[in-house]
Amino acid sequence: MKVEDISAETLGGLNEMAAEGLIAWAIENFGDRAAIGTSFQLTGSVIVDLAAKRFKSFRVFTIDTLRLHPETYAAINDFETRYGLAIERFQPNHNKLEKMVSRFGEYLFFMDKAKQEYCCDIRKVEPNERALDTLDVWITGLRKDQSEGRGTVPRAEVIEQKGRKILKLAPLADWTAEEVRRYIDEQRLPYNTLFDKGYDSIGCIICSTPLIPGDPPRAGRWRWFNALDAEHKKECGIHVNKS
Numbered sequence: 001m002k003v004e005d006i007s008a009e010t011l012g013g014l015n016e017m018a019a020e021g022l023i024a025w026a027i028e029n030f031g032d033r034a035a036i037g038t039s040f041q042l043t044g045s046v047i048v049d050l051a052a053k054r055f056k057s058f059r060v061f062t063i064d065t066l067r068l069h070p071e072t073y074a075a076i077n078d079f080e081t082r083y084g085l086a087i088e089r090f091q092p093n094h095n096k097l098e099k100m101v102s103r104f105g106e107y108l109f110f111m112d113k114a115k116q117e118y119c120c121d122i123r124k125v126e127p128n129e130r131a132l133d134t135l136d137v138w139i140t141g142l143r144k145d146q147s148e149g150r151g152t153v154p155r156a157e158v159i160e161q162k163g164r165k166i167l168k169l170a171p172l173a174d175w176t177a178e179e180v181r182r183y184i185d186e187q188r189l190p191y192n193t194l195f196d197k198g199y200d201s202i203g204c205i206i207c208s209t210p211l212i213p214g215d216p217p218r219a220g221r222w223r224w225f226n227a228l229d230a231e232h233k234k235e236c237g238i239h240v241n242k243s
Contacts, residue, residue, distance in 0.1 A: 001029045003136050003158060003165045014156035019171035020050045022155060026137045026169060027051065027058050034137035035059035035088075037128070040075045041202060042180050043141030043172050045191045049183075050171070052083050061088035061131045065123035066097075067204040071194045078190035090127035097122055109207060109222070116207075116222055123204070132161050142170040145177060145217070177217070 014022060026034040036051060038044030039062060051058050062076060080087055100108070100122050109116040132138060142153045155173045158165050172180065177200075184191050194202050198210030201218045209220040219226060 003167050006158065006167065011156055011158065014169070015154055017155065019047075019175070020053065022169055022171045023047065023051050023139060024054045026139060026167070027055055030135075030137045030167075032059055033135050034139065035061050035131070035135045036139040037061050037063075037131065038141055039063065039202065040072050040079075040192045041141055042177075042184060042191055042195055043143060043175075045079075045189045046175075046180055046183050047139060047141055047171060048079060048083060048085075049187060049189050056084075059088065059135070060085055061090060063124050063127045063131070064089040064091045065127075065204050066091060067123065067206075069194055069202065069205045069208075071192055072202060075190065075192040082190050088131070090131045092123045092127055096126070107206075110224065113225060116225070129162070132166060135166070137167045137169065139169045139171065141172060143172050143175055143177075143180075 014025070017025065023036075036044070036047055036059065038047065038060060048060060060079070076087055076089075079085060100118065104111070104115060104118075109119045144153055153170050153173050155171060156167065156169050159168050160166075183189075192199075192202060198212075199208065199220060200211050200215075201221050202208050203221060207222055209223050211217075211220050
């Protein structure tokens with residue numbers, strides 16, 4: 001099957017599928033051209049487990065910005081051990097990273113929003129684009145309850161990536177945070193232990209912090225911009241549709 005051959009009717013059907021069925025459909029129809037992309041949020045734990053219930057072998061990739069928390073690296077190792085996976089790690093281009101740090105320093109993300117977005121582009125967006133170059137179906141952990149900006153995220157949509165079409169799936173789009181955590185606890189899954197320390201959304205070290213009472217889910221990301229930037233705009237760029 002090719003993404004270009006997916007009809008509006010098929011896409012509508014995909015949006016009605018339950019999470020496990022949607023994941024299975026993607027892997028059965030696209031094989032190693034389908035992959036789960038995860039930054040080891042709690043949704044990643046669930047999606048990987050749902051895939052493992054049906055398949056012994058499937059692709060999982062993550063973006064290693066080289067600035068992840070120790071707990072995140074530990075989670076990657078835990079998943080590889082639990083499921084017998086070799087998680088693909090995409091890192092920033094060394095030359096681009098060196099040029100950025102030489103010009104603006106290691107902590108440029110504190111300067112202004114543009115520098116934060118530039119840092120995310122080098123460390124996250126560009127490596128993610130290289131990952132997408134290798135696949136036709138991108139399985140993500142996006143959920144509607146994560147932020148106002150993600151409130152309408154579909155379970156299945158076709159996006160443009162470098163002039164070609166990719167099927168982007170969000171199997172847990174309609175799950176709540178409580179449902180995700182309940183599944184993890186009931187199935188005794190490995191997960192990023194930062195979620196036991198007050199974190200609700202995890203990215204790079206420093207750029208993601210624990211929540212305090214009353215915070216919306218993504219308030220811990222780039223906390224120093226909270227007074228300047230609407231919460232729903234707090235995105236690194238990976239999930240910003242550029243088509």
